[in-house]
Amino acid sequence: MSKNKLECYQNGIRFENPFLVGSGPPSTNAKVIARSFDAGWAGSVIKTLSLDSTKVRNIAPRYGHHKFNGKCIGFTNNELITDRPLEIWLDEMKELKKVYPDKILIASIMEEPTRENWLKLTDLVCKAGADMIELNLSCPHGMPERKMGQAMGQCPDVIKDVTSWVKEASTVPVWAKMTPNITDITVPGKAALDAGADGLTAINTILSVSGINMKNFQSIPNVKGVSAFGGYSYTAVKPIALRMIGELAMAFPKTEISGVGGIVDGQSSAEHLCMGAGTLQVCTAIMLDGFKMIDGLKDELTTILDDHGMDNVHELKGKSLEYFGTMAEMADRLEASKQKTKAHTDSFSGDNIVDVSNELTNDE
Ligand SMILES: Cc1cc2nc3c(=O)[nH]c(=O)nc-3n(C[C@H](O)[C@H](O)[C@H](O)COP(=O)(O)O)c2cc1C
Numbered sequence: 001m002s003k004n005k006l007e008c009y010q011n012g013i014r015f016e017n018p019f020l021v022g023s024g025p026p027s028t029n030a031k032v033i034a035r036s037f038d039a040g041w042a043g044s045v046i047k048t049l050s051l052d053s054t055k056v057r058n059i060a061p062r063y064g065h066h067k068f069n070g071k072c073i074g075f076t077n078n079e080l081i082t083d084r085p086l087e088i089w090l091d092e093m094k095e096l097k098k099v100y101p102d103k104i105l106i107a108s109i110m111e112e113p114t115r116e117n118w119l120k121l122t123d124l125v126c127k128a129g130a131d132m133i134e135l136n137l138s139c140p141h142g143m144p145e146r147k148m149g150q151a152m153g154q155c156p157d158v159i160k161d162v163t164s165w166v167k168e169a170s171t172v173p174v175w176a177k178m179t180p181n182i183t184d185i186t187v188p189g190k191a192a193l194d195a196g197a198d199g200l201t202a203i204n205t206i207l208s209v210s211g212i213n214m215k216n217f218q219s220i221p222n223v224k225g226v227s228a229f230g231g232y233s234y235t236a237v238k239p240i241a242l243r244m245i246g247e248l249a250m251a252f253p254k255t256e257i258s259g260v261g262g263i264v265d266g267q268s269s270a271e272h273l274c275m276g277a278g279t280l281q282v283c284t285a286i287m288l289d290g291f292k293m294i295d296g297l298k299d300e301l302t303t304i305l306d307d308h309g310m311d312n313v314h315e316l317k318g319k320s321l322e323y324f325g326t327m328a329e330m331a332d333r334l335e336a337s338k339q340k341t342k343a344h345t346d347s348f349s350g351d352n353i354v355d356v357s358n359e360l361t362n363d364e
Helices: 030-039 086-099 115-127 156-169 187-196 235-251 266-274 284-289 294-307 326-339 352-361
Strands: 009-011 013-015 019-020 043-049 062-066 072-076 104-109 134-136 174-177 199-202 206-208 212-215 217-219 231-232 258-260 279-282
Touching: 019 294, 030 043, 030 086, 030 294, 043 086, 062 212, 072 235, 072 284, 086 104, 086 115, 104 115, 115 134, 115 156, 134 156, 156 174, 156 187, 174 187, 187 199, 187 235, 199 235, 231 235, 235 258, 235 266, 266 279, 266 294, 279 284, 284 294
Parallel strands: 019 043, 019 279, 043 104, 104 134, 134 174, 174 199, 199 258, 258 279
Antiparallel strands: 009 013, 062 072, 072 231, 206 231, 212 217
């Protein structure tokens, strides 16, 4: 049998391939998770849990497509964390681990910022068989009135408290999931790592408005005419995810990162790895294409490894980071090359804006 080039490890945990289902609708109950495991996903970050699901008030409709030329390029959601009772989830986790012992079950958890709540939730998910914990410090719409989600992830002091409480109670590795709705992602990243996080997940969704319906000026999606800024995901967010993962990987080179945001195919998977991720999470693309997309992801990533004569997916990790420098370094290189260019802004005469823009573009 040929060697599985996609097998990888993070924080001592073995993943049969780097592809995990990201927390969201594709991990929203045990039936769905079992389907993803049967399809070939290496693990699943379960839909975020809290102690009391009765406080979670979900709305419908809650998804909106951002379309360009008729194709969905971005996706907005206003979905909260799970509204299913914790006791049911804990039973389902135990059952999933019994039936799928080799698949990695990651418990995403979120609570109000009190030590007692976080200790309790951490203890319960560890006892239910979670292989890892992911701290949801990043959900953009849930639930600021309870100081949860992104409201925590934007406050380094709260991140430190929460991470240290969870580390105190956890028997498994802990990843902290970062919000992109912040100026410098290394600040919350450092707070989580200083408090003992074993790794970082980046990114959660980006605050957004997917579009406006020009018949009534209402935003998409809305409930009975009212909307709230939602979380943006899918292929359009990939460039932002890559930048933020790169910032974390450069600032904390020894830290394990799980990359998420706009992964849709082998190319975008490889790009996340090249920027420093070690595992990859997919959410929206599964909602649009189904779990079977894993076949294409695995084949395409393996082909990229084969093309470079690489034996294991680890070899792609952080491969592009050495090529980043400063704008000044780029200018120095160009000057040293003595290449004739239209770099000066006077090259734009007005009528030639499209042509000069093309000449200044590099897609390769
Ligand atoms: C409908 C929906 C619900 C989500 N729910 C959660 C959640 O409960 N917890 C969480 O940490 N992230 C949640 N996310 C964020 C995703 O896990 C992921 O970070 C984000 O969507 C970017 O990845 P993608 O482009 O592959 O979707 C949700 C995303 C979507 C689209």
